[in-house]
Amino acid sequence: MGPGPVNADPRILRAMSAQLVGQYDPSMTAYMNETMELYRGVFKTENEQTLLIDGTSRAGIEAALVSLISPGDRVLVPIFGRFGHLLREIAERAGAEVHVREIEWGTVFTPAQIEQAIRETKPALLAIVHGDTSTTVAQPLDELGEICERYGVLFYTDVTASLAGNAFEADAWGLDAVTAGLQKCLGGPSGSAPATFSPRAVEAINARKSIEAGIREAGDAVSAHPIRSNYFDLSMIFDYWGPKRLNHHTEATTMLYGARECARLLVDEGIDAAVERHRLHGAAMLAGVQGLGLGVFGDLDHRMNNVVAVHIPEGVTGDAVRGELLNDFGIEIGTSFGPLHGKVWRIGTMGYNARKDSVLTTLAALEQVLRRAGVAVTGGGGVGAAYEVYQDAAGS
Amino acid sequence: MGPGPVNADPRILRAMSAQLVGQYDPSMTAYMNETMELYRGVFKTENEQTLLIDGTSRAGIEAALVSLISPGDRVLVPIFGRFGHLLREIAERAGAEVHVREIEWGTVFTPAQIEQAIRETKPALLAIVHGDTSTTVAQPLDELGEICERYGVLFYTDVTASLAGNAFEADAWGLDAVTAGLQKCLGGPSGSAPATFSPRAVEAINARKSIEAGIREAGDAVSAHPIRSNYFDLSMIFDYWGPKRLNHHTEATTMLYGARECARLLVDEGIDAAVERHRLHGAAMLAGVQGLGLGVFGDLDHRMNNVVAVHIPEGVTGDAVRGELLNDFGIEIGTSFGPLHGKVWRIGTMGYNARKDSVLTTLAALEQVLRRAGVAVTGGGGVGAAYEVYQDAAGS
Numbered sequence: 001m002g003p004g005p006v007n008a009d010p011r012i013l014r015a016m017s018a019q020l021v022g023q024y025d026p027s028m029t030a031y032m033n034e035t036m037e038l039y040r041g042v043f044k045t046e047n048e049q050t051l052l053i054d055g056t057s058r059a060g061i062e063a064a065l066v067s068l069i070s071p072g073d074r075v076l077v078p079i080f081g082r083f084g085h086l087l088r089e090i091a092e093r094a095g096a097e098v099h100v101r102e103i104e105w106g107t108v109f110t111p112a113q114i115e116q117a118i119r120e121t122k123p124a125l126l127a128i129v130h131g132d133t134s135t136t137v138a139q140p141l142d143e144l145g146e147i148c149e150r151y152g153v154l155f156y157t158d159v160t161a162s163l164a165g166n167a168f169e170a171d172a173w174g175l176d177a178v179t180a181g182l183q184k185c186l187g188g189p190s191g192s193a194p195a196t197f198s199p200r201a202v203e204a205i206n207a208r209k210s211i212e213a214g215i216r217e218a219g220d221a222v223s224a225h226p227i228r229s230n231y232f233d234l235s236m237i238f239d240y241w242g243p244k245r246l247n248h249h250t251e252a253t254t255m256l257y258g259a260r261e262c263a264r265l266l267v268d269e270g271i272d273a274a275v276e277r278h279r280l281h282g283a284a285m286l287a288g289v290q291g292l293g294l295g296v297f298g299d300l301d302h303r304m305n306n307v308v309a310v311h312i313p314e315g316v317t318g319d320a321v322r323g324e325l326l327n328d329f330g331i332e333i334g335t336s337f338g339p340l341h342g343k344v345w346r347i348g349t350m351g352y353n354a355r356k357d358s359v360l361t362t363l364a365a366l367e368q369v370l371r372r373a374g375v376a377v378t379g380g381g382g383v384g385a386a387y388e389v390y391q392d393a394a395g396s
Numbered sequence: 397m398g399p400g401p402v403n404a405d406p407r408i409l410r411a412m413s414a415q416l417v418g419q420y421d422p423s424m425t426a427y428m429n430e431t432m433e434l435y436r437g438v439f440k441t442e443n444e445q446t447l448l449i450d451g452t453s454r455a456g457i458e459a460a461l462v463s464l465i466s467p468g469d470r471v472l473v474p475i476f477g478r479f480g481h482l483l484r485e486i487a488e489r490a491g492a493e494v495h496v497r498e499i500e501w502g503t504v505f506t507p508a509q510i511e512q513a514i515r516e517t518k519p520a521l522l523a524i525v526h527g528d529t530s531t532t533v534a535q536p537l538d539e540l541g542e543i544c545e546r547y548g549v550l551f552y553t554d555v556t557a558s559l560a561g562n563a564f565e566a567d568a569w570g571l572d573a574v575t576a577g578l579q580k581c582l583g584g585p586s587g588s589a590p591a592t593f594s595p596r597a598v599e600a601i602n603a604r605k606s607i608e609a610g611i612r613e614a615g616d617a618v619s620a621h622p623i624r625s626n627y628f629d630l631s632m633i634f635d636y637w638g639p640k641r642l643n644h645h646t647e648a649t650t651m652l653y654g655a656r657e658c659a660r661l662l663v664d665e666g667i668d669a670a671v672e673r674h675r676l677h678g679a680a681m682l683a684g685v686q687g688l689g690l691g692v693f694g695d696l697d698h699r700m701n702n703v704v705a706v707h708i709p710e711g712v713t714g715d716a717v718r719g720e721l722l723n724d725f726g727i728e729i730g731t732s733f734g735p736l737h738g739k740v741w742r743i744g745t746m747g748y749n750a751r752k753d754s755v756l757t758t759l760a761a762l763e764q765v766l767r768r769a770g771v772a773v774t775g776g777g778g779v780g781a782a783y784e785v786y787q788d789a790a791g792s
Contacts, residue, residue: 004646007417008415013412013413014413016409016412016650017412017413018409019403020401023401054452055455055627056627056645056648058627059455059627083610085608085609086610089610090627093623093626181646189416189649190450190648191587191650212482212485213482213484214482228489228491229625230458230485230486231628233489247733249451249455250577252452252585252651253401254412254651255585255587255651332421337611
């Protein structure tokens with residue numbers, strides 16, 4: 001019940017035990033095409049270039065940034081938590097001239113602040129996290145696409161922590177590039193990064209296309225300024241996933257089976273229903289920790305559905321409580337980074353764990369562990385408050 | 397029965413369906429430590445820094461090269477097949493001044509040729525493929541470490557296609573950096589890249605260590621010239637796998653289970669026994685295709701145990717034969733790249749497929765398909781020749 005990775009849906013693990021097939025076998029390329037279509041549904045996009053990057057969610061971020069950024073490009077990174085710093089770091093290593101704006105952890109930017117920063121820095125690219133698990137808040141993105149379009153700025157976001165647990169619409173919100181991971185609300189293991197790229201992003205990326213030596217044929221593209229990475233060169237990855245089936249990496253077949261099953265389950269449930277499920281169980285967990293008498297960190301109006309940050313009560317050693325929950329009750333919760341390290345616990349309700357029994361069991365165990373640590377908790381207050389949320393939802 | 401990826405050992409797929417645990421759970425960090433130790437056995441090394449890169453084998457190559465190369469460094473890449481071109485490509489994108497030497501596909505370099513090239517180019521790094529599946533030959537490496545040491549050159553090799561199917565000794569041969577993949581002789585799926593780095597390589601890499609913003613603490617390393625990639629920054633990946641447990645990527649747990657099981661099976665069998673198994677079944681396949689009257693490509697004295705390249709007979713459409721084998725017999729074989737595309741078939745005997753029944757079934761099916769294509773094959777000549785190899789081995 002931490003901020004992710006969380007335990008996977010057993011149906012996804014089962015899908016991953018299927019035997020491999022050859023990488024250009026018609027059944028394998030059909031799986032690849034099917035996976036692209038499934039993720040168009042998950043991201044809510046019509047983008048042709050919707051595919052998997054073979055690596056963790058961080059690999060997806062780096063593939064997007066190193067492919068979109070030419071060394072020297074100006075990139076604007078608004079930072080409201082640990083993962084904004086990561087975007088800055090990756091953009092800098094890709095050779096960008098990075099401009100940052102920082103706000104207090106636990107808050108989000110207004111569209112006017114972003115527009116002002118764009119006017120001041122004239123970036124080629126805006127790179128911003130959607131939901132930053134380090135602070136548990138989600139940056140509203142729905143008004144930023146229009147601003148980016150007005151100023152001719154490419155618009156990238158990382159939705160690893162938020163996708164499928166919080167409303168997200170790649171096309172309606174004007175995103176040019178989006179990357180994710182499986183290990184949060186999608187209910188799978190880390191190791192594959194679904195991603196989608198708008199025609200405008202594809203055009204920018206393909207302008208630097210350079211087919212690698214060893215498989216280059218007469219007439220193939222060679223750029224004087226190729227993308228700095230081979231593994232993350234999206235112009236070749238597009239051709240690998242497209243009808244050319246360019247020989248690039250060897251697809252991580254088992255991870256593809258997992259990513260495909262994550263999306264199949266979501267599309268079966270309905271992506272909006274999955275978001276509503278996360279909203280409900282997240283609300284129950286929030287009410288529960290408040291019902292125990294604990295304080296909650298961050299701007300609750302912009303809280304992610306799938307994770308809540310709880311102030312560690314005065315006089316309590318956060319890691320001792322976490323250890324007792326893990327060792328005696330088999331329940332893992334997290335701490336956080338930087339200014340919040342040791343100050344808050346982060347409790348997740350995501351993916352396979354966005355369930356009533358997980359929420360109630362966690363609250364029941366937390367009450368007992370806190371009581372043993374000497375905290376004056378309200379007996380039954382956590383589970384009771386969560387039950388009320390569930391009853392209200394059932395009655396509505 | 398192609399040149400890889402091949403179907404995985406079912407025991408490995410079963411290991412990959414195990415439930416996830418938290419990334420800093422003591423059982424997870426114990427699995428990570430165990431995996432490091434297992435791969436020390438597989439690589440035959442004492443290197444502390446023996447770990448997994450989260451991506452395909454190509455990710456392992458890029459992690460090694462981008463971390464070892466500072467922009468402007470001279471790198472020597474001797475090329476004897478498609479994957480030598482890949483090393484050149486990745487080194488160039490990492491900013492190296494790359495010098496290549498090329499020889500005819502199907503042959504290998506002599507140590508004297510490599511030494512001569514080192515004298516001429518004075519590289520900081522020698523990067524060379526061990527077994528190049530595109531040509532099916534393996535470059536002897538055992539004398540190159542001593543040469544590299546004499547000239548102060550770091551020595552890197554990619555053993556994706558050869559490891560566990562051909563003799564390899566990282567320490568005895570003086571390697572500084574080695575990367576691999578699971579999808580060939582290790583019998584697993586693509587998506588995790590085992591790698592090992594000598595103390596000398598670690599020192600060179602850590603000289604550029606730069607802990608990323610967002611998790612950097614007072615006193616942490618910051619380099620003026622950090623490694624160009626964040627995802628592939630081995631100095632941080634070392635700290636992630638080491639006692640510091642630096643928060644870098646989120647380990648791809650399911651792929652770790654798979655990589656761990658690949659190594660467990662190998663260590664159970666005995667790494668030398670696994671190489672001998674590949675030698676035996678590879679020899680049976682070689683004798684079999686020759687027994688059918690087919691010609692074999694490349695220098696047989698340096699042939700890899702696990703793949704053979706067969707000349708496509710005059711008048712036969714290679715892809716039609718491959719299609720018939722796949723669609724009617726359920727057996728996949730490969731073609732090759734560049735100058736060999738459409739000229740040879742590549743038939744593998746590796747990992748789970750390095751078995752007598754796989755060899756005999758493939759030869760029996762190939763005989764039938766060739767006969768139907770109008771090739772004058774020796775009836776029973778393939779299976780008979782393979783049987784003789786097995787009988788000789790049993791009698792010896």
